Structures are given as structure tokens and as C-alpha cells.
Amino acid sequence: MSWTEERTATLKRLWEGGATATEIAKELGDVSRNAVIGKAHRLGLKSRPSPVKAAEKKAAPKPKPAPKKKAAPAPAPSPTPAPAPVAARPAPKPTPAAPREPAAPAAEGPAQNSAPASTSPRIVSVGPGGFLRQGPGDQQPPIPPAPPRRLVPAKPDPSIADKTSLLDLSDKVCRWPMGHPGEPDFHFCGEAVNPGFPYCVEHCGRAYQAQLPRGSRRPPPPLPYGGPRVR
């Protein structure tokens, strides 16, 4: 297997979605965990909470020798002592007081909302999944929109004749994806939307998770697809 456009996109989506390299490899199939990691790095994605990261200590008693396995190059003792490597390390100082840009809200993904907005939220009611339901004249979504990822056009297939295809989407029907893109039966929910949301009431509950108190957060943000079947 090669890294096609689609496989690469899937890798990127899953990687950024927090899936482990093993999970991604399993999902993609025909690739090893190492392949996934290697590809991810080549793509520029990198560094999600990794176990081996604390490679920084004031006192570094472990300079990490040369565990070269193959073609161990000779130390090459140069005749010249090569002294005075003066400006070796300027000690990069990345400006600790990095000022936050005025606005850079991650508009998608499991946004970890922080500020609890102390002012009264004017909540009308709360939906099944804990999302905030709004009144008609109150059209400011309290939660960043567009949780779902990209919509992939499903091939015209007779098996989905009765299903809601990409072309059937409108502002009135639930856009929640059912199944995985590319699969023959991939379609959309199609139920009547919860007013003010792109999804029906049921899927609003999945798309908009209630902001739980710190410490009681559930790790796996339920993505529309990309992992084990969600339906």
C-alpha cells in the first residue's frame, strides 16, 4: 500500500483527533505503527503527548552516547585539537512572556473551553446531550460550530437511494454522518434539525458535549467517524 491522498488525509485526521499510532495503523490497514509515525512526522504533524518527551534537565549527566547500531563511524580523532568552540550554544530564549494573539479560537476539534464565562449565560434550556438550546431570536451559538470534519461525497449507489446523500443536505435536515465516508452505505442522518443547529436533537447531544467540571472530562471525544463504528 502507498500513501494515497485519502489515506494520508485519514492519517492526518485521526492523528489530530488524538488516535494513537497503533489505532491509526489498524484503521488504515496494511501499515505498521512505525509507518504511521514516520509518515506523520514527514507530514509535519508531530508531538502530541508523547511518553518520551521530558528530555530536558538542568544537570544532564546522561549525554546520550552513541548507540549507533550499524556503520559505527570511527571517532575520527582529528589531529587539530579544534579548540574554542565559543559560540556553540546561544541558549535560545523563546520569549517566555509570549503575548496571546487577540483571537485564535480553534474553531473545531475538541476545544477545551477554559473561561467559564462568569456572566449570566441566558440559557433557555438544556438539551439531551447537555448542549444549550436557544430561543428563536437568540442566534448566537454558545459553542464553536462545525464539529464535524470534511464531508466526502458518497458515490451514487442504489443501496443508499432512500438515505440522505450529500446532495440531499439542507439547512433543514441533520447533517450527522452515518458510517464512514467512502463506504457504500455512507449517508447522513436526515432527521429534522434542532432549530439553530446543523443536527437533529439526538445528534446535537453527540456533537455538543456539556462542559463538565474539571477532572470529570471523558477522554474520548466522540467524533462522527474515524474510529470504531459510531451509530
Place this chain on the structure above:
DNA sequence: CCCTGATTCGC
């Protein structure tokens, strides 16, 4: 031991 991601390096 298991898991994880990071890195290297021959291909």
C-alpha cells in the same frame, strides 16, 4: 513486560 511516540538510517 506492556504501552506510547521519537529518531535514525538503509533502502
Place this chain on the structure above:
DNA sequence: GCGAATCAGG
């Protein structure tokens, strides 16, 4: 560019 082998932390 790819990924097995290896390293290294939890």
C-alpha cells in the same frame, strides 16, 4: 519518501 529497528519514557 518510506518504514523497520531502535531508543526512551510511562
